[in-house]
Amino acid sequence: MAKGLKRQLDARFAQTLVDIVAAELNKNVNITDEHGVIIASFSTERITQVHEIAANMLQTGVIRECAVSEEDERQWKGVRKGWNVPILFENHCVGVIGVSGEPDTSAPYARLAARFVEAALQANARQEELVQALNEKKELQSSLMNRIIQAQEEERRRISRELHDETSQALTSIIVGLRVLAAGAKGQEEESSLLQMRDLAVQTLEAVHHLAVELRPILLDDLGLLAAVQKYIEGYMKQYGIQVQLHVSNMHRERFPSELETTIYRILQEALTNAARHAQAEQIDITLAKQRGKIILVVADNGIGFADGRYTGHQGYTALGIYGMRERTALLDGTLEIKSSPGDGTTLIVEIPLRRRKKTEEI
Numbered sequence: 345m346a347k348g349l350k351r352q353l354d355a356r357f358a359q360t361l362v363d364i365v366a367a368e369l370n371k372n373v374n375i376t377d378e379h380g381v382i383i384a385s386f387s388t389e390r391i392t393q394v395h396e397i398a399a400n401m402l403q404t405g406v407i408r409e410c411a412v413s414e415e416d417e418r419q420w421k422g423v424r425k426g427w428n429v430p431i432l433f434e435n436h437c438v439g440v441i442g443v444s445g446e447p448d449t450s451a452p453y454a455r456l457a458a459r460f461v462e463a464a465l466q467a468n469a470r471q472e473e474l475v476q477a478l479n480e481k482k483e484l485q486s487s488l489m490n491r492i493i494q495a496q497e498e499e500r501r502r503i504s505r506e507l508h509d510e511t512s513q514a515l516t517s518i519i520v521g522l523r524v525l526a527a528g529a530k531g532q533e534e535e536s537s538l539l540q541m542r543d544l545a546v547q548t549l550e551a552v553h554h555l556a557v558e559l560r561p562i563l564l565d566d567l568g569l570l571a572a573v574q575k576y577i578e579g580y581m582k583q584y585g586i587q588v589q590l591h592v593s594n595m596h597r598e599r600f601p602s603e604l605e606t607t608i609y610r611i612l613q614e615a616l617t618n619a620a621r622h623a624q625a626e627q628i629d630i631t632l633a634k635q636r637g638k639i640i641l642v643v644a645d646n647g648i649g650f651a652d653g654r655y656t657g658h659q660g661y662t663a664l665g666i667y668g669m670r671e672r673t674a675l676l677d678g679t680l681e682i683k684s685s686p687g688d689g690t691t692l693i694v695e696i697p698l699r700r701r702k703k704t705e706e707i
């Protein structure tokens with residue numbers, strides 16, 4: 345049995361059964377818990393009272409069916425002649441069901457009711473086990489996802505720093521060196537081929553710089569979300585020729601938890617990339633706001649839109665972009681909504697609370 349499963353009878357379920365059996369048989373029916381306390385009864389005043397015979401049987405630890413005789417009826421207060429059947433679940437007695445009347449005629453009904461309760465308990469337990477297993481899987485999945493995202497960010501940060509600090513420095517030295525060489529060139533031809541090489545090095549430097557920013561903008565770590573977003577939009581407009589308006593509300597250059605800044609930045613990056621790749625948009629409006637203890641990001645494009653729920657990519661593979669945005673948002677207890685219909689543009693709304701319920705490690 346999975347940990348933490350209840351072995352207790354549900355009183356409401358027990359009472360429903362009692363009502364059905366009692367109505368059918370016109371007999372008194374009681375169900376007790378594992379201590380012999382009545383939890384469901386045809387005589388409602390008996391509920392919470394101890395069923396002396398059942399309690400006695402449970403105390404002895406010898407769990408078996410037993411009759412209540414006329415003599416018992418006289419000896420024990422409140423008990424009625426009839427038949428008692430223990431309810432077993434996973435080798436434990438979880439209660440006793442008693443049906444009043446002639447023991448011979450009551451016994452089969454009491455047995456049937458007991459088996460019925462046992463079957464219901466088993467079905468419930470199985471269901472609980474499945475739910476528990478599913479929840480454990482979900483938790484595992486999101487913790488793995490968290491680790492993947494963290495590792496990816498860490499790696500990107502490392503490569504970006506390396507490109508920025510080492511590769512860019514080396515290229516800059518090459519550019520300067522080529523310029524010096526060109527200045528001292530012996531002939532026109534030599535000078536122009538040195539300058540050509542220098543131009544190539546300049547282009548490479550720009551490409552390396554662009555790559556470093558795409559991987560992980562140093563601005564995001566050094567100056568925070570807003571600065572990094574502004575810089576990204578600037579580059580994006582130049583690259584794609586799409587008009588982007590950024591509306592900032594109640595937010596200045598303050599710093600937020602690193603995982604929150606990274607998440608918003610990555611989602612914006614993916615949303616803008618999608619708009620450029622799929623939307624044929626001319627105009628994009630971005631809102632970045634701090635409101636009611638949340639960071640809100642809205643990205644609205646005026647492009648071709650797409651049918652709701654279509655989250656697979658063009659080649660039929662499962663698209664990771666929207667999935668990734670959802671995962672990142674969920675890890676910070678946020679919500680993500682995409683409103684899109686063909687011809688009507690796409691709007692993405694992300695809300696992430698500034699304070700989180702559970703703490704995940706830093707991204």
Ligand SMILES: Nc1ncnc2c1ncn2[C@@H]1O[C@H](COP(=O)(O)OP(=O)(O)O)[C@@H](O)[C@H]1O
Nearest residue numbers: 618619622623649650657658663664665666690
């Ligand atoms: N802004 C958008 N405008 C139009 N279609 C979009 C937009 N964003 C996403 N889509 C559609 O949703 C699909 C899934 O997007 P995504 O999960 O990012 O995967 P990918 O970009 O790799 O295709 C895209 O292939 C595209 O068809």
Ligand SMILES: [Mg+2]
Nearest residue numbers: 614618665666
């Ligand atoms: Mg995408």
